[in-house]
Structure formats: structure tokens, C-alpha cells
Amino acid sequence: MALEVAVKAAAGAPNVLGDCPFCQRVLLTLEEKKVPYSTHLINFDEKPQWFLDVNPEGKVPVLKFDDKWISDSDVIVGILEEKYPQPSLVTPPESASVGSKLFGAFVKFLKSKDPNDGSEQALLAELKDLDEHLKNHGPFVAGEKVTAVDLSLAPKLYHLVITLEHFKNWTIPQDLAHVHNYTKLLFSLESFEKTKAAKEYVIAGWAPKVNA
Numbered sequence: 348m349a350l351e352v353a354v355k356a357a358a359g360a361p362n363v364l365g366d367c368p369f370c371q372r373v374l375l376t377l378e379e380k381k382v383p384y385s386t387h388l389i390n391f392d393e394k395p396q397w398f399l400d401v402n403p404e405g406k407v408p409v410l411k412f413d414d415k416w417i418s419d420s421d422v423i424v425g426i427l428e429e430k431y432p433q434p435s436l437v438t439p440p441e442s443a444s445v446g447s448k449l450f451g452a453f454v455k456f457l458k459s460k461d462p463n464d465g466s467e468q469a470l471l472a473e474l475k476d477l478d479e480h481l482k483n484h485g486p487f488v489a490g491e492k493v494t495a496v497d498l499s500l501a502p503k504l505y506h507l508v509i510t511l512e513h514f515k516n517w518t519i520p521q522d523l524a525h526v527h528n529y530t531k532l533l534f535s536l537e538s539f540e541k542t543k544a545a546k547e548y549v550i551a552g553w554a555p556k557v558n559a
Contacts, residue, residue, distance in 0.1 A: 351386075351410070352373060352386055353408060356391070358392075358551040361388060365548060372502055373408045373410060375502070377427065379436060401416040439489050442480075445488045445500075453470055458559070482525045488500070504530050514553070
């Protein structure tokens with residue numbers, strides 16, 4: 348029986364998959380594990396009552412397990428790994444925290460209005476650390492195969508690449524060749540192609556936060 352998962356709909360297009368990287372992480376996990384699922388697209392401008400009834404906080408993603416709706420992508424991914432152990436997506440402990448500060452650094456730089464606040468340097472430092480790790484352990488974070496940490500980083504890097512180029516005319520430095528190769532590998536995964544939001548919806552999703 349297909350699992351049910353509620354994810355964000357696109358801004359201004361309630362019937363189209365939206366730009367939530369945490370939702371995509373869950374969808375990527377379902378795709379990589381070949382678990383059948385059906386999606387409920389949640390319009391954030393008008394959240395349906397049934398969704399608020401089962402999930403009063405109104406956050407996405409939420410996934411239905413044993414008649415209970417579970418929130419938080421970390422928890423959901425953990426349960427999926429437990430219930431559907433093959434193929435294993437477990438990241439070895441020594442690599443599990445690679446890139447964990449990247450999203451926070453990206454958001455800070457994206458929202459920054461002060462070129463001297465150090466946010467660009469902080470993001471570059473995170474990207475250089477990732478590049479160094481991939482140089483020694485790649486092409487994926489834990490070596491030759493995709494694991495959970497890659498499926499967490501892929502949507503975040505997708506948002507980073509799209510929004511920083513659009514809002515700041517900024518791109519990942521060319522000398523970070525291992526990061527560039529990594530993003531190319533991730534973005535070309537069949538599971539990624541199937542679950543990514545269109546570029547214009549990523550931009551539309553971030554615009555209110557950037558312009559705040």
C-alpha cells in the first residue's frame with residue numbers, strides 16, 4: 348500500500364510541487380528506496396482543514412505511518428530506514444555531519460544586506476570544507492554510493508545554486524571542483540529529477556524572505 352506524504356505546493360501554483368528542501372529530502376528517500384507513495388500538495392496560502400487537524404503546527408513534510416501522521420524530515424527518514432532497510436541509505440557515523448552547517452550559512456548570506464558581515468566568508472568556509480571532504484572521500488559524501496546525508500544536502504545545494512545566482516549574482520567558485528562535480532552528480536540522479544521543484548518556484552518561495 349502506498350504511503351501518504353504531505354508536501355509544500357508551489358507559491359501561486361497549488362497543483363505543482365513546491366520548493367521545500369526538507370520535503371524533497373523525504374521524497375528522495377522514498378524514491379531511492381523504491382517505496383510507493385502518494386503526495387498531498389499543501390497550499391500554504393490556504394492550508395486545508397484536514398491537514399491542520401492531523402498536524403496542528405501546519406508544517407511539512409508529514410508522512411502517514413500506521414494511521415499516524417509523523418512530522419520532521421529527520422524523524423521520517425529514520426523511520427523509513429528502519430521500516431525499509433533495503434537498499435540501505437545509512438551514512439557512516441564519521442560522515443553523518445558533513446555539510447550540516449551549510450544550509451544555515453547559505454540562508455544567512457542570502458538574506459544579508461551587509462557585504463562586510465562575514466556571511467559570504469562563512470559560506471565559503473563551509474563549501475571549502477565540503478570540497479576537501481569530497482576530494483578525500485568522494486564522489487559522494489560516504490564514497491561511491493548515495494547515502495542519507497547526500498539526500499539531505501542535494502535539495503539544499505539546489506536552493507543555494509539557484510537563489511544565490513538569482514538574488515546575488517553569486518556562484519560557487521570554480522576552484523571548488525569537487526563540489527561542482529558533486530552537485531552535478533546529485534542533480535542528475537533520476538530521483539532528484541523526479542522530485543525537484545522548478546527553478547521559478549524556488550525563486551518565488553525565497554523572494555519574500557530575501558526581500559524582508
